[in-house]
Amino acid sequence: MDVKSKIGIRIKELREQKNMSQKDLAYSADLDRSYIASVENGQRNISIVNIEKVSTALGVTLKEFFNNGKFDNNSTGS
Amino acid sequence: MDVKSKIGIRIKELREQKNMSQKDLAYSADLDRSYIASVENGQRNISIVNIEKVSTALGVTLKEFFNNGKFDNNSTGS
Incomplete structure (x- = not known):
């Protein structure tokens, strides 16, 4: 799995643990919701x-995070 | 300290521990040496x-790394 996908899955995992919507996360991270969605999809x-x-928005x-x-x-790598 | 500076210091720390030059690191990471230098200076x-x-090039x-x-x-954050 490439690192962009790993990051996306990790963000989604933490977000869901905190019962946050993508909209909530985007708001508190001061980023666009569409950007959050594409990051979670491993596209960024x-x-x-x-x-x-x-x-920070996820409280970690x-x-x-890593x-x-x-x-x-x-x-x-190997 | 902002995160870009933290990353730069961490990379330099690990590189020096491995007795690698910026040129060595750039070569094995397949990045430009000038890019490595600017990252280490917290400018990227x-x-x-x-x-x-x-x-990966630093073997971690x-x-x-984090x-x-x-x-x-x-x-x-807080």
């Missing part, structure tokens, strides 16, 4: 500033 | 695909 090569905005640090099995192996 | 809003390329997973005190607190 999201930047670190936006990953941090989304993480970047450390917590502390997940999906990120135990890099997609491009 | 680096994308997740490039963070993963750099992490994304989980390991498993660092710098990422215990989000810059934009």
Whole structure:
């Protein structure tokens, strides 16, 4: 699985755990809802500033965001 | 400290631990050396695909990359 898809799944997972809609998340992250939808669909090569905005809106640090099995192996590497 | 600076410092830290030059890192990450230099200087809003390329070249997973005190607190958040 490529990293864009991993990020999308992780965001959706955290968002649903918090019972937030994409609209809620977009509002509190100060991003467009359509952008959130495309990120969750693995269609965006999201930047670190936006990953941090989304993480903050989801109530997790970047450390917590990436502390997940999906990120135990890099997609491009071995 | 903003997240771009945190990322830059983390990359430099890992690179130096591995005794790699910016040129070495750029070569194995398949990125430009000048790009690596500007990322390390906190001047780039680096994308997740490039963070993963750099992490792979540094021999760490994304989980390991962000498993660092710098990422215990989000810059934009509380």
